Amino acid sequence: MATDCKGRGPGTPAQRAVGKEGECVKPFTPEKAKEIIMSLQQPAIFCNMVFDWPAQHWTAEHLSRVLQGKQIRFRMGLRSTDTVPQFETACSYVDATLEEFLTWNCDQSSVSGPFKDYDHSKFWAYADYKYFVNLFEDKTNVFQEVMWSDFGFPGRNGQESTLWIGSLGAHTPCHLDSYGCNLVFQVQGRKRWHLFPPEDMPFLYPTRIPYEESSVFSKINVVNPDLERFPQFQKARRHTVTLSPGQVLFVPRHWWHYVESIDPVTVSINSWIELEEDHLARVEEAITRMLVCALKTAEDPHHPRAWLNPTEVEETSHEVNCCYLNDAVCAFFDRCGKAKEVETQALRANGEKWRKEEPSVQEHMEVEQAHSQSFTVRTGKQEVASQFGPDLVPVTPASEDRPSEKGGILGSDSKGCIDRDKEHSAELSYARRQQASIGASAASEQVTSRCPVAPSPTFVSTDDLLDCLVNPQVTRMVAQLLIQGKSLRF
DSSP states (O other), rough: OOOTTSOTTTOOOOOOOOTTTTTTESSOOOHHHHHHHHHOOEEEEOSSSSSTTTGGOOOOOHHHHHHHHEEEEEEEEEEEEOOSOHHHHHHHHEEEEEHHHHHHHTTTOTSSSSSSSOOOOTTTEEEEEEEHHHTTOOOGGGGSSSOGGGGGOOOOOOOOOOEEEEEEEOOOEEEESSSSSEEEEEEOOOOOEEEOOGGGGGGGOEEEEETTTTTTEESTTTTSTTTTOOOGGGGGOOEEEOOOOOOOEOTTTOOOOEEESSSSSEEEEEEOOOOOTTHHHHHHHHHHHHHHHHHHHHOTTOOGGBBTTTOOOOOOOOOHHHHHHHHHHHHHHHHHHHHHHHHHHHHHHHOOOOOSSSOOOOHHHHHHHHHHHHHHHOOTHHHTTTTBBBEEEEEBBOOSSSTTTTSSSSSSSOOOSSOGGGOOOOOOOOOOOOSSSSSSHHHHHHHHHHOSSOOTOOOOOOOOOOHHHHHHHHHHHHHHHHHHHHHHEE
16 A cells, blocks of 8 residues: 555654644655755655655556556566566567456456466566656546656656566566656555665676666676676675555666566556766667677578567667767767856856856866766765665665565565664675676577587587677776767867
8 A cells, every 4th residue: 555644554643744734744855855865876765755746546446447458468577587578579579458467467367368377476577668758658648647846847747757567577677768867656466676886786787788878787686696607796895675555666877677567466666866867878788789789690581589688679770770879979969068058157147257168078078077976975975875764764785684574674564674783784696686788598509500510518609709898887987988088189
């Protein structure tokens, strides 16, 4: 049950401020919430901020009535845990209504239903990454029921949001998002989040296959890691938290995350918040797209879907990718120009003499890079840290003992916020997962068909090369060199 104003659900009356006439008062104003979001360097839980959102009632049952029999696509995965991540390219898909999903989830599916080939005890289902604008295209009034304006983003609502509906065990592979930061509102059920800071990237063995624009995957199954193959993972600092209904999780830019449903039905709503650093990230993503598409389509032009994530509609031609790259570079320079113009006008308005040269593109990139570092010291960092309390709970490193499904670091008890004794728990040393980029059998068939003899353990595949060429650290350097070279011509 979502948190309400009377103390039911995850929060308690003591955690709420009450106005003069007894009305509920949110712990943070929109301006303060945005200041926290833009300054905070670690994941945190906002409590008692959405008790008046109409969307707090969006259970799967409610949504099944709103959608009135509309079919949506569910990703089907196995409940058994292997050391290989269950990437979307290895999953099956079912088109069904939410009503059919709920029937199957109660283990009452008929043999003729869309889930007839999936034993409920062995499979999970996930309707993930569903954009509101597509899902509710004929019911746009529901957009207003999600009010991100309470977090300091006026006008942002369901139109800039995505919906996630899953059964027990449904999860996303460990990955990071290239753009923005993330706000996640938990509506129904609980989800456990496993998070890792950006600087732990070398320990997470990043890969871009399967390819999805703006997503960097880890080769490791974080809940069942192969430490012999990925020994460096033991150095990664896992932060674990259980997100309960009525709570909103803030995920900072470039934090890795693996998310799993730990209740029979879960419903979440999220929105990605754009950041200044995204201008350079778009250039990096354009470089990645060009390289991945060029090498993978050359490798096997007749089977592009084997490496392309289902969220990507189709592979794009080299010509289209060139346009994409040029657009990203132009946007970056355009943003640099606007930033310099604003700074110039501000100085002149204050009556200051314009003595120094305007910031160069190199200086602008250094600023972008500094902002992108997760633990860069910002002016408001100490002030934000002082906001931590019952209504803003930091997500701290997990202890060595994995949290139980009932508790986690942030359980679903009546207090709804973290036990203070766990705030300083030791950094973890238990670890994560291994990867099959296409699927072991499919990959071995491709290799065998191209080699006269069986490949040796040192055989280098196209994916091995791509893992090096489009490693996020490499593409960042390439993007900087590319922009520096172009800036010399202006």
